[in-house]
Amino acid sequence: MNEKTRTLAYREGGPIVRFDKVGVTYGSGTQALRNVSFELESGGFYFLTGPSGAGKSTLLKLMYLALRPSHGRANLFGVDVGSAGRDDLPMLRRKIGVVFQDFRLLPHLSVFDNVAMPFRVRDVPLANYAEDVDDLLRWVGLGGRINALPETLSGGEQQRVAIARAVVGKPSLLIADEPTGNVDPEMGARIIRLFIELHKLGATVVIATHDLDLVRRSGAPVLRLEAGELTQAPGLSLAPKANQ
C-alpha cells in the first residue's frame, strides 16, 4: 500500500484499530482467536481481560504486528495488516509502544540502552534522547540502575525497564501485556498513572490485565476474551454465544 492510500484511509479521530472477523490459528493447530471483531477509537483507553489462555497475548501480538491474522482483516492506522508489505511494518511499529508479557529485554545491553532502543533503531543521536531516558528511568525508580544489566534486576525491575522502553518514544498506540503483573500495588498504581499521562498526551492505550479491581476502578471500556472469542467489547452488542 502506498503512502497516499494510507493517509486517505486513516483519519484522525477515527478508529485506530479495526478488527473484522479475525482468527488466528497457530502452527500447532491451536485456534487462539476466532471471529474477533471490534474497533478502538483513536485516543481511547482500554482494558483487555480474560482467563489465562483466552488469547489476550495473541490479540495484542496482532496489534503490535508480531503476527498476521490467519483469517479476517486487521486494520491498524488505516493499514491492512494482512496485506501490508514488509517495508511498511517498521514505520507502523514506530507508532506503537509495547510492554511484552515476558519483557523481552536485550540481555547484553544496559538498562539505559534497552530503554534507548526505539531511538537507536531510528538513528537518533544520543544527545537527543539521553536526558529523556534518564528522567524516565528515575521516574520508574531505576535512576540508580542505569548501567546495570537486565539479569541483575528483579522481575519487577525488569518490567519497569520494559515499560520505560515502551513509553519513551511517546507512541500513539501503547500496548501493555500484564504490565503490573510483577510489581507491588503501589508501583502498579504508579505505572497506570504513567499510562494515563501518556493517554492525556493523545495516545491510545490498551492494557491486558488479570487485575479486575483495577479495571473496575478505572471505569475504562473493556474487551473480554474467553477461549479465543470476544465476549465483551465497546459498542459490541453481544450476540448469544450459541450463534457463533
Next chain:
Amino acid sequence: MISALQSFWRQITRDSDRALLPADSRQARPLTIVVSIMCALGCLAGLSASAGLRVANTWTSDLKSAMSVVVQSPRTDADLTRAAQIVRRVQGVTRSEAMSRERAKDLLRNYGTDMGSTLDALPVPRLIEVGVTAGQTNVKADIEKALKAAGYSFVVDDHSRFTGEVLRTSTVVRIVAISALVALVIAAISTIGFAARAALETRREAVNILHLVGAKDSFVAREVQIRFLRLGFVAGLLGATAAGVIALIGSAVFAFGASDFTSGAPLLNWTDLWILLVAPLVTACASAVAADRAARETLRDLV
C-alpha cells in the same frame, strides 16, 4: 573521500559495548583466523605475481636491448670488423663490436666443458655484439638487409626465443597467482556470508525485538555489516602482516642463494608494499559487502 575514510574509521572504532546485536567471541575468533589466513595467502599470491613480473622484465629488458650476429666464415678479422661497421650504421643500433676470436673461445669454455686443445681445432663462431634501442621493432630486418647487400652470410639472433620463453613462464605464474587470488576472494566472501547468516540465526530473538521496536531490515543488516567490517579489517591486518613477514624471510633466503643471474631482481620490493597496505582495506570492504548481502537475504525470510 576524507569523510568516507572518517566514517570508515568511526565504524571500526565504535564503542562495541553498545552494539545492539550481542557479540560472540567464540564465533568471531576462529572466523578472524580463517579470514586472516585467506588474506595472507592472497597477499602472497599478489606478491608472487608482482615479483614474477619484475624478474621477467629485468631479464628480458637486458636481452631485448642486445642482439648478436654470427658471421659465417669471415675471411679475416678486418672482414668481421667491416661487417660490424655496416651493422653500426643501421638505425636503432647503439653499439656494434666485433668479438675477438679469444673472447669467443672464452664464451664457449664458459659452458663448462673442458675441451682443452680441441677447442683450438674447432671453427669458433665469429660474433658481432650489437646493442639496440629497446622497443625498436625492425632493427633485425634492417641489419639483415644491410649485411646481405654487402654479401655476407650470417645469422642474426635477437634472443626472441629465450625472452619469449621467460615471458610465457612469467605470464603463467601470474595467471596462476591471480586465479589463486580470485579463488581466495570467493572463498572468503562465501565464508563471511555463511558466518553472517549464522550470526543472525543465533541472534534471532534480539533481531525480533529490534524489528518490533521499529528497526528496518537495513538497520539490522548494518549492525551485522559493521561487525564484519571490523572483523575483516582486523583479519586483514593480521594476514597482511603475516604475509609481509613470510615474504621478508623468503626474500632473505632468495638473496642468500642469489647468483649473478637472479640478484638483479629482489623478491620483495618497496613498491610491493601497497599490496600489503591495501589488503586490510579490501578484506574489510569485501567482508562488509558479503555480510550485508547475506544479512538482507536472511532477514527477508526470518520474520
